[in-house]
Amino acid sequence: xxxxxxxxxxxxxxxxxxxxxxxxxxxxxxxxxxxxxxxxxxxxxxxxxxxxxxxxxxxxxxxxxxxxxxxxxxxxxxxxxxxxxxxxxxxxxxxxxxxxxxxxxxxxxxxxxxxxxxxxxxxxxxxxxxxxxxxxxxxxxx
Amino acid sequence: xxxxxxxxxxxxxxxxxxxxxxxxxxxxxxxxxxxxxxxxxxxxxxxxxxxxxxxxxxxxxxxxxxxxxxxxxxxxxxxxxxxxxxxxxxxxxxxxxxxxxxxxxxxxxx
Numbered sequence: 605x606x607x608x609x610x611x612x613x614x615x616x617x618x619x620x621x622x623x624x625x626x627x628x629x630x631x632x633x634x635x636x637x638x639x640x641x642x643x644x645x646x647x648x649x650x651x652x653x654x655x656x657x658x659x660x661x662x663x664x665x666x667x668x669x670x671x672x673x674x675x676x677x678x679x680x681x682x683x684x685x686x687x688x689x690x691x692x693x694x695x696x697x698x699x700x701x702x703x704x705x706x707x708x709x710x711x712x713x714x715x716x717x718x719x720x721x722x723x724x725x726x727x728x729x730x731x732x733x734x735x736x737x738x739x740x741x742x743x744x745x746x
Numbered sequence: 747x748x749x750x751x752x753x754x755x756x757x758x759x760x761x762x763x764x765x766x767x768x769x770x771x772x773x774x775x776x777x778x779x780x781x782x783x784x785x786x787x788x789x790x791x792x793x794x795x796x797x798x799x800x801x802x803x804x805x806x807x808x809x810x811x812x813x814x815x816x817x818x819x820x821x822x823x824x825x826x827x828x829x830x831x832x833x834x835x836x837x838x839x840x841x842x843x844x845x846x847x848x849x850x851x852x853x854x855x856x
Contacts, residue, residue, distance in 0.1 A: 618768050625765065625798070640829045643798065647833070650800050654768045713837060714801035720836045 608635055608675045616657040616667040624649055635675050636745050644721045645673075645680065648738055651714030652684050652693065660688025660734070675742070682738040691734055692727040694719075747796075749777055757856055758786040759849075763795035766803030775806045779813070787819030790852040794825035799833055811843060820844075822852040 610631050614620040625646055632642035653669060661667055672683040696712045718725060724739040747764035758781045766774060781789065789810065793799075811821050823845045826834070834840050846852050 621767055621769050643829045646798065647800055650767060654800070654802065713804060717801060717833065717836055 610673040612671055614653060614669045614671065616661055616669065618654070618657065621650060621653070624653060631673060637742050638745050641680075641742050644740075645682070648718050648721055649682060649684065651718055652736060652738075655693050655714060656684075656686045656688055656691075656734070659691060660686055662689065678741050678743070680740050680742045684736045684738075686734050687732060688734060690729050692729075693736070694725055694727050747774070749774060751777060751781070754790075754853055755856075756786075757788045757790055757853060759790045759792065759853075761792040761795070765798040766796055766806075767798060767800045768802040771800075771802040771806045774803070775809065778806065778810045782810070782813050782817070787814060787817050788856050789814060789819070789821045790849065791821065791823050792825055792849055792852075793823060793827070793830055794849075796830055797827065799830050801837075804833070804837055804839060807843070808839065820856065822846060822855055824849050824852040 610627075612623075612627050614624060628642055628646040628649065632639075632645070649671060656669055667687060670683075670685040672685075674681045674683075693715050696715050718738070722738045722740045724737075726737045728735050728737075747762060747766060747770035750761040750763075752759050752761075760774075760778065760781075762774070764770065778789070791807070807821075807823070814821050821843070823834075823843060825848055826845060831840075831845060834843065834845060844855070846855070
């Protein structure tokens with residue numbers, strides 16, 4: 605399959621989650637992947653986006669989060685870029701959920717989901733930008 | 747997301763429709779904790795028409811589970827789509843949260 609490339613931007617506002625959902629569905633239809641893969645793509649981007657707008661910005665200004673998605677063969681790559689404070693979400697500890705209800709902590713849950721659903725996650729800081737690269741294999745719909 | 751709240755005997759039932767994410771989880775949390783404040787100890791959450799959940803939604807479920815646990819109550823989740831259920835499994839929540847196939851099954855457990 606030829607290489608496909610998509611690019612879009614979200615403002616640092618939770619209401620943009622709706623736009624994220626619609627865009628994921630459009631891309632999913634365009635490249636003919638299963639609903640489950642669309643769901644996982646949406647969830648990974650949602651968790652990172654929500655993280656960025658919760659912790660990334662100390663001012664009250666509008667910021668733009670840039671998302672690029674590349675599909676080549678069976679490889680999906682997602683790149684998320686923001687101009688917030690330096691923050692590598694993948695350094696956060698994986699929560700322990702095998703510990704019973706009362707001890708169960710709720711921090712780091714989103715990052716835990718991303719780690720489990722993606723094959724590879726990399727963070728880098730380049731010229732005042734946080735860049736996260738997510739990779740995973742995708743299956744086409746039959 | 748639409749939330750329909752009803753009582754079946756002493757059980758508070760929440761039927762959700764739509765997406766349970768950072769945008770909608772707060773409204774859901776308010777309803778659930780409103781019911782707990784009103785004395786509800788047993789709760790069923792119907793996921794039949796939920797086609798998306800993020801960690802924000804999981805957090806509300808976990809908070810509610812803890813609160814009901816302290817009241818010696820119980821929460822049951824039912825009718826999840828496979829990929830929604832998988833999120834609960836990846837998070838490890840299925841080890842302490844009862845997830846059953848249907849509303850009938852959930853109500854029978856009380």
